[in-house]
Ligand code: HEM
Ligand SMILES: [Cu+2]
């Protein structure tokens with residue numbers, strides 16, 4: 001009878017009435033939810049495939065340095081501004097508590113942006129778009145990114161990384 | 176005082192339970208179980224208070240205009256809050272609930288007092304170790320303690336102790352189920368709440384094993400004995416603990432809903448088979464759900480992410496949607512049977528809203544369903560996670576699941592546990608009737624503030640958002656909601672703690688008499704109670720209307736988020 005008492009014999013029966021209709025509706029909705037993801041994977045433009053390569057953190061930092069040396073176009077408050085070739089690779093190194101370098105990208109071009117960390121985990125949170133990706137030491141996380149709006153964008157760290165976490169701000173410029 | 180005596184078929188009498196008979200319900204209560212329900216529940220409330228004070232400090236710091244704590248203490252207190260609330264308050268309460276569900280409804284005694292002591296001792300020691308080391312400033316790593324962040328070894332050891340202690344308690348639960356079956360203390364199938372508790376216990380075992388797998392090598396690493404585990408591996412296994420434990424909470428909460436629905440309105444499960452199948456779905460389909468914490472992580476492919484999100488999740492979602500119908504429907508049927516048949520919602524408006532056991536449970540149901548469920552599925556959708564990961568939307572979501580849902584239902588339960596198990600009538604009964612509303616409203620406001628701030632990109636676990644220079648007045652206003660909602664919720668929480676503690680000291684004893692009724696639903700004088708059946712469409716039409724509204728809200732929120740996602744830069 002009650003949920004704290006042993007059920008009456010013969011309790012095992014099929015659902016009926018509104019309950020049955022609801023189970024059907026709920027199940028159909030769950031199927032919609034399930035289908036949406038593969039659908040978006042093939043048809044949608046925003047996906048997180050998790051493309052990544054193992055990398056030694058210091059080796060990644062060296063790549064970033066080479067990338068900066070080869071493509072530097074300016075400086076802002078001591079942080080290099082770097083313009084990668086359209087369609088090419090771009091590198092951003094996260095460390096406590098900075099993002100290096102500042103990328104300068106062109107609207108409508110596609111870039112392979114490599115993200116990794118020299119020390120702890122960090123969070124790549126691009127504002128004001130609000131696009132978020134995890135940055136891990138030892139993993140070269142590649143985002144194939146196409147800026148479709150111009151302006152100055154801010155990278156906020158959104159994975160806790162020690163006392164200076166909230167000061168860990170970077171930039172991307174799109175022209 | 177008397178023992179339960181059963182007359183067997185051959186005429187011999189058998190003493191089943193050396194416990195007492197509850198004067199309110201006529202059910203038997205095992206004294207050992209009662210003792211440990213008390214110990215665990217009291218510890219739970221102490222940790223709730225610690226976590227609550229921490230919560231107030233956090234809310235007042237995230238409210239950017241107040242910005243109370245400095246950075247160091249903010250992160251320390253986030254760590255303290257997460258662990259004391261999500262782990263200690265919830266686990267101690269759950270062990271208490273498990274001990275109840277395997278004894279009284281089955282008319283059985285607890286398997287072992289010694290085992291219960293070992294479990295309780297380990298959990299308490301572990302929890303105190305963790306709190307001590309956090310407050311010493313040796314573990315500013317958040318409850319997730321993501322490697323390569325490293326805390327003092329005592330932190331990991333404490334967590335391991337809590338996990339193993341809980342496992343031992345869960346073992347005591349299973350052993351009790353076994354002896355109850357063996358000694359035939361009940362006939363037929365176990366009651367629904369016990370079934371739900373069993374589902375919770377099964378998931379808890381899997382969960383806690385993940386905890387052991389990830390915490391032990393991290394502990395040995397912190398001691399310098401072994402190399403550092405891979406941080407990505409750590410995330411994967413940690414969320415096997417972190418996410419599945421939420422399913423334990425859901426199972427426990429749903430069992431509490433069924434329990435309180437029965438106790439406050441006389442509801443019976445509409446269809447036992449459906450309710451039980453839904454619990455089985457939780458057990459079967461939650462095992463891979465750690466995926467939706469890793470949706471924007473490197474090194475994990477889209478196929479794995481999509482498969483694990485949908486396969487593991489949506490049938491568990493189905494289960495929740497089923498409970499979300501059957502629980503209110505059972506209340507509706509019970510109320511209509513008592514003659515409250517007016518219109519679609521007459522049964523609901525005539526429900527015992529002044530009874531904190533009922534209001535707490537029903538608010539928990541609504542907040543969990545409309546708030547937690549809809550946001551959880553949406554944020555946990557593989558691609559939508561791109562616009563949500565690690566923003567305040569995430570705490571916005573789980574403060575309406577594990578706080579507005581689970582915590583509120585556990586609070587509501589206390590309004591019955593204390594009179595029935597501690598045998599004390601509540602003091603300040605008017606304040607008690609207000610408590611669920613206060614806490615519920617505060618949490619909803621907090622969560623709304625967090626969710627909207629998160630949609631504007633405000634990160635979680637961040638001491639200050641002004642350095643970034645990208646968040647405008649709207650985001651600050653939403654953080655104001657977090658602050659004000661946080662204060663209201665804190666007052667509700669403090670009131671709850673004061674009510675419980677005050678009642679333990681000053682409440683009138685209920686020994687040998689029924690507890691003072693909070694006001695359970697009764698048929699009005701002169702109305703004959705009829706019995707309605709599940710297939711009778713007019714018996715559940717109000718609930719059906721409610722779930723249709725729910726589905727519409729769900730669809731709107733879900734597709735609005737796809738739309739928002741479509742507006743950001745293409746990314747692969
Ligand atoms: C008075 C009630 C509560 C208030 C005002 C409150 C407030 C908060 C705030 C402001 C944060 C920090 C969000 C951030 O900056 O990332 C937070 C985090 C959190 N809260 Fe609560 N909370 C309350 C109750 C609870 C309860 C009862 C639970 C669990 C059962 C809970 C679980 C958590 C967890 C797991 C976190 C995340 C910690 C982390 O990021 O490591 N909260 N809460
Ligand atoms: Cu960082």
Ligand SMILES: [Cu+2]
Nearest residue numbers: 157159161165
């Ligand atoms: Cu950070």
